[in-house]
Amino acid sequence: MSHFVNYQMQLKDEKNLIKALQDLKYDVSRNTEINGYAGQKRKVEIAAKIGKKQHIGFNQEEGNYAAVADWMYIPGGERQRIQQHYSKHEVMDALAKSRFTLKSVTEENGEIVLVGQRA
Numbered sequence: 001m002s003h004f005v006n007y008q009m010q011l012k013d014e015k016n017l018i019k020a021l022q023d024l025k026y027d028v029s030r031n032t033e034i035n036g037y038a039g040q041k042r043k044v045e046i047a048a049k050i051g052k053k054q055h056i057g058f059n060q061e062e063g064n065y066a067a068v069a070d071w072m073y074i075p076g077g078e079r080q081r082i083q084q085h086y087s088k089h090e091v092m093d094a095l096a097k098s099r100f101t102l103k104s105v106t107e108e109n110g111e112i113v114l115v116g117q118r119a
Helices: 014-023 078-097
Strands: 004-008 027-035 041-049 055-061 064-070 100-108 111-118
Touching: 004 055, 014 027, 014 041, 014 078, 027 055, 027 064, 041 064, 078 100, 078 111
Parallel strands: none
Antiparallel strands: 004 064, 027 041, 041 055, 055 064, 100 111
């Protein structure tokens, strides 16, 4: 019985996805396999190693990356944390394109606050 589950997420940009995973201190690799229940494996385009055996993978489907993992072994809230850090990098890109300077980034109590100033 497979425990792997796919979740559609709002992740389009590979570069920002990788930055988000690195923000969370995950080891990131490409074109590999992730581990699941009873030695099951699943091929993924991007893998994030959370612990010794816990992995979340990402495969592009219809323009978005879908997260795949054996969620039984992944700490609760990880999808939300990944989406949050991804969104942070999307906003930082948008600020830069709009000629804003990023003045500060703070992370407290599970919230990320970005402060920009027009350049």
